Amino acid sequence: MTNELKKPELSRRALLKSAAAGGVTLAASATGAKALEKETKENPITTKQDWNQVLGDGVDANPYGSPSEYEKNVIRRSVPWLTASPESSINFTPLHELDGIITPNGLCFERHHAGIAEVDPAEHRLMINGLVDKPLVFTMEDIMRFPRTNKIYFLECAANSGMEWRGAQLNGCQFTHGMIHCVNYTGVLLKDILAEAGLKTNAKWLMPEGADASGMNRSVPIEKALKDCMVAFKMNGEALRPEQGYPLRLVIPGWEGNMWVKWLRRIEVGDMPWHAREETSKYTDLMENGKARRFTWEMDCKSIITNPSPQAPITHGKGHTVLTGLAWSGRGTVDRVDITLDGGKNWQKARIDGPSLDKALHRFYFEFEWDGRPLLLQSRAIDSTGYVQPTKDELREVRGTNSIYHNNGIQTWHVNAKGEAENVEVS
Amino acid sequence: MLKFPKIISIAFGLTLCATPALAEKLNLGREATKAEIKAWDIDVRPDGQGLPEGKGTVEKGEQIFAEQCAACHGDFGEGVDRWPVLAGGLGTIKSEDPVKTVGSYWPYASTVFDYIYRAMPFGNAQSLKPDEVYAVTAYILYLNEIVAEDFELSKNNFASIKMPNEKNFFADPRPDTPTMKKKKPCMKNCKKEVKITKRARVINVTPEEDKEAASKE
Numbered sequence: 001m002t003n004e005l006k007k008p009e010l011s012r013r014a015l016l017k018s019a020a021a022g023g024v025t026l027a028a029s030a031t032g033a034k035a036l037e038k039e040t041k042e043n044p045i046t047t048k049q050d051w052n053q054v055l056g057d058g059v060d061a062n063p064y065g066s067p068s069e070y071e072k073n074v075i076r077r078s079v080p081w082l083t084a085s086p087e088s089s090i091n092f093t094p095l096h097e098l099d100g101i102i103t104p105n106g107l108c109f110e111r112h113h114a115g116i117a118e119v120d121p122a123e124h125r126l127m128i129n130g131l132v133d134k135p136l137v138f139t140m141e142d143i144m145r146f147p148r149t150n151k152i153y154f155l156e157c158a159a160n161s162g163m164e165w166r167g168a169q170l171n172g173c174q175f176t177h178g179m180i181h182c183v184n185y186t187g188v189l190l191k192d193i194l195a196e197a198g199l200k201t202n203a204k205w206l207m208p209e210g211a212d213a214s215g216m217n218r219s220v221p222i223e224k225a226l227k228d229c230m231v232a233f234k235m236n237g238e239a240l241r242p243e244q245g246y247p248l249r250l251v252i253p254g255w256e257g258n259m260w261v262k263w264l265r266r267i268e269v270g271d272m273p274w275h276a277r278e279e280t281s282k283y284t285d286l287m288e289n290g291k292a293r294r295f296t297w298e299m300d301c302k303s304i305i306t307n308p309s310p311q312a313p314i315t316h317g318k319g320h321t322v323l324t325g326l327a328w329s330g331r332g333t334v335d336r337v338d339i340t341l342d343g344g345k346n347w348q349k350a351r352i353d354g355p356s357l358d359k360a361l362h363r364f365y366f367e368f369e370w371d372g373r374p375l376l377l378q379s380r381a382i383d384s385t386g387y388v389q390p391t392k393d394e395l396r397e398v399r400g401t402n403s404i405y406h407n408n409g410i411q412t413w414h415v416n417a418k419g420e421a422e423n424v425e426v427s
Numbered sequence: 428m429l430k431f432p433k434i435i436s437i438a439f440g441l442t443l444c445a446t447p448a449l450a451e452k453l454n455l456g457r458e459a460t461k462a463e464i465k466a467w468d469i470d471v472r473p474d475g476q477g478l479p480e481g482k483g484t485v486e487k488g489e490q491i492f493a494e495q496c497a498a499c500h501g502d503f504g505e506g507v508d509r510w511p512v513l514a515g516g517l518g519t520i521k522s523e524d525p526v527k528t529v530g531s532y533w534p535y536a537s538t539v540f541d542y543i544y545r546a547m548p549f550g551n552a553q554s555l556k557p558d559e560v561y562a563v564t565a566y567i568l569y570l571n572e573i574v575a576e577d578f579e580l581s582k583n584n585f586a587s588i589k590m591p592n593e594k595n596f597f598a599d600p601r602p603d604t605p606t607m608k609k610k611k612p613c614m615k616n617c618k619k620e621v622k623i624t625k626r627a628r629v630i631n632v633t634p635e636e637d638k639e640a641a642s643k644e
Contacts, residue, residue: 079634084499084509088549114552127459127467135459142455167625171633196452207470213552215545217470266467274472275535277542281527284596290521292532296599310627338612343621347614376621386607398603402525406601414623423627427620 073097076107077174082163087115088214090157092178095304095326096312101152101182101354101361105236108181110243111157113214117263121247124211126193126231130269133198140247143231146188151230151253152360154182154328156299158256158283158405164392165401168412168423172311176411176423177304180328182361185251187232190225194269202271208250211265218259219273220252224297228253231264254330254359255297256405258283288400299330301389302408303337303364303381314419318372327352327362329383334362336382341368343376343412343426344391350379375415376426392425469544469553473535475586482581483562485569491559492566495548504528504570514570520592530571534596536588540564 067074076091083089093109110116121140129135157179163169170176199222206225210216220229230251233240240246245262252259258278273279273295285293305325308314314321327334333356338347350364364379381389392409414424471477493502501507504514516526525532529539544560546552555563565580573588574580580588627633 077634079632081632084511085549114546114549127463128456129459129464129468135464136456137459137463138456145455146453167630168627169630169632171627175633192453196455209467209470213546213550215469215552217541217545268468268470270472270476272472272474274470274541275538276470277538277546280534280538280596281529281532286520286525286527288521291595291597293599294596296601298599298601300601310633338614343618345616345618345621347612347617376623380612382607382612387602388604388606388610388612390604394604402523414626424623425625427618427622427624 071097074107076109077178079163079170079175088113090159090179092174093181094174094311095178095180095306096173096309098306099324099363101326101357101363102236103181103183103361105183105238105241105244108155108183108235108241108244109157109179111179111257112212112243113216114212116243117210117212118242119211119247119263124247124263124265126248126264127266128193128197128269129266130207131200131203131271132194132269133200136197138193140233143188143193143233143248146192148186148188149230150184150186151251152182152184152355152357153251153253154180154299154359154361155251155257155260156180156302156328156330158258158296158299161302161407161409161411162404164409164411164423165396165403165407168425171423173304173306173309173411174311177302177326179257180326180361182328183235184237185230185232186234186237187230187251190229190231190250190267193231194225194267197269199269203269205270205273207268207270207274207276208259208261208264209266209268210245210261211263216258216261216278217274217276218261218279219276219295220259222269224252224255252297254299256283256299259297283405285399285403285405287403293403296406299328300406300408301327301329301331301334301381301383301387303327303334303379303389304411305339305377305379305413308377308415308419308421309413310421310423313421314370314415317419318370321368321370323350323366323368323377325350325364325379327364327379327381328360329381329385329387330359331387332384333358333360334381335384337362337364338380338382339366340378340380341375344378347380372417374417375413376424377413377415377421378410380410469541471537471541471544473537475537475582478537478540478582478585479557480582481557481561482579483558483560483565484579485562485565485574485576487559488562488564488566488569491555491563495551495555496563499549504567513567517591520595528571529567530573530591532592534590534593536564536568536573536585536590539567540585 074094074097078091090111091109093107124140126138160179161176164176204222206220207217232249232251233247248264250261250264285296307324327337337350339350340347350366352362352364354363356362395409412424412426413421415421499507499510500513506512513529516528516531519526520531543563561580565578568574
């Protein structure tokens with residue numbers, strides 16, 4: 001009910017600020033909101049609001065719609081100290097502000113290696129060359145004449161949660177887990193495009209390449225390409241956003257985001273991998289003994305509680321509380337999500353709600369009566385292959401703390417008596 | 428009654444034709460010309476496939492590096508600010524602070540050539556000629572003590588360059604933690620005591636929303 005009371009100046013940010021300053025916290029008691037509603041002169045029911053009386057904007061005021069001004073805090077954010085320049089950097093999806101399994105296009109996290117290429121689709125071409133019967137060039141119009149398919153997939157950067165290998169570092173699921181999004185792709189199957197060029201019998205690897213100034217290139221084994229890869233031109237029904245590779249990107253379901261080459265302009269077919277910079281210097285997982293794993297493509301099963309979380313504290317005080325979050329697996333669907341309120345002493349099953357799709361985000365809920373005592377919240381996902389999301393310490397035991405990538409360990413939020421949450425680790 | 432199966436099979440046949448499983452080619456696209464392939468196909472593999480004709484010395488590479496690369500990577504590949512360190516780092520890979528450079532980490536010299544040729548200099552990609560890329564690659568290899576000061580790198584001798592860390596890469600062994608088959612996760616009374624061992628607030632590196640908003644206003 002506190003939402004109804006929200007004035008622009010009384011945003012969650014303002015609440016957080018006052019809480020942080022040790023001022024009056026509206027969030028502190030369950031009766032706070034109700035008391036305020038009685039005391040204020042601007043009771044939302046007995047007070048007429050502007051929008052109750054005067055005309056709003058007409059139909060053409062906003063030909064391409066945007067969210068309410070009251071949602072202006074729902075934005076991607078970056079961590080400036082992470083990278084050398086904003087053109088080769090990353091920002092994060094505000095997971096704590098979203099629900100369901102689909103990420104709105106404007107909030108999908110961005111990772112570029114040479115800025116956002118602004119590609120004219122009329123000038124864009126996709127070339128297939130190398131070990132094919134006939135090297136081909138396609139226009140965007142050609143590509144749209146292949147049979148189309150629609151699929152909902154998550155895309156997670158392999159470095160998601162990478163800053164947490166040595167311990168709790170960033171305070172907010174946007175920063176710890178926000179290198180992920182999940183959208184409905186419309187495109188064509190890569191195998192159909194390859195069939196048009198005709199693969200030679202020694203075709204074993206593909207090298208997709210981007211049209212941006214980084215010329216992003218990776219090696220993809222042919223089995224995966226023929227199994228379920230797509231070349232996509234739409235996300236959530238509309239054209240790909242420029243920052244997501246407009247007009248054309250590769251979709252490699254369940255595998256690390258770096259391979260999903262944006263602004264896709266060429267696919268070379270070969271008989272061995274290329275060992276490009278992004279699969280040698282980067283995106284290899286360094287172990288404690290100095291050896292490094294390579295071609296670690298699959299994204300392991302993982303989950304995160306998005307609410308409550310450091311950026312989304314409990315503001316209603318004790319009583320009925322909705323806990324929610326996301327789970328996913330690069331190997332299939334999520335079978336089960338367990339929740340603990342006490343740091344892992346006891347676990348209960350959460351309720352997965354909405355579609356359970358292969359290699360897509362799953363939404364889970366756990367409703368409980370909060371008695372106002374501090375909580376240590378964790379979620380643990382189990383996927384359709386029987387993979388169990390490990391603890392961070394279990395991962396460290398096998399891999400050490402230098403691997404940067406593929407940190408899918410269980411996240412802990414400490415919620416204090418005021419409802420504020422902090423990123424912590426527990427014994 | 429006997430007609431029924433026939434009708435069904437015909438209908439089924441038609442459905443098959445309409446599904447995306449392509450038996451026949453669609454005749455979409457056109458053949459790429461040799462000139463087009465040459466313009467885009469610039470990738471280089473560890474075995475040397477894809478290398479253009481050309482050569483370049485360490486000495487020449489040093490000049491180009493100073494002009495085109497040193498602003499970010501430093502004169503000796505030591506890295507400026509947070510830009511990548513290209514040289515040194517030997518012996519650090521097993522340490523708590525591994526410095527992954529071309530010499531200490533990269534498994535193949537071809538990766539250096541391929542990356543410079545397609546993506547460097549940052550913001551002016553694909554502006555270097557093959558001879559210049561050979562020279563800059565030679566200089567970076569020299570900074571990492573992989574070639575001598577008087578070395579000239581060329582298409583012909585490229586495949587002979589071996590990188591010291593090549594042997595330390597291995598295939599993905601995951602899953603590397605217990606699955607349901609090995610160990611069903613505990614649900615009740617799993618621990619006696621739980622203590623907080625690490626806290627993000629102590630480190631305090633999270634961007635603050637108020638600061639962020641203030642800087643935009």
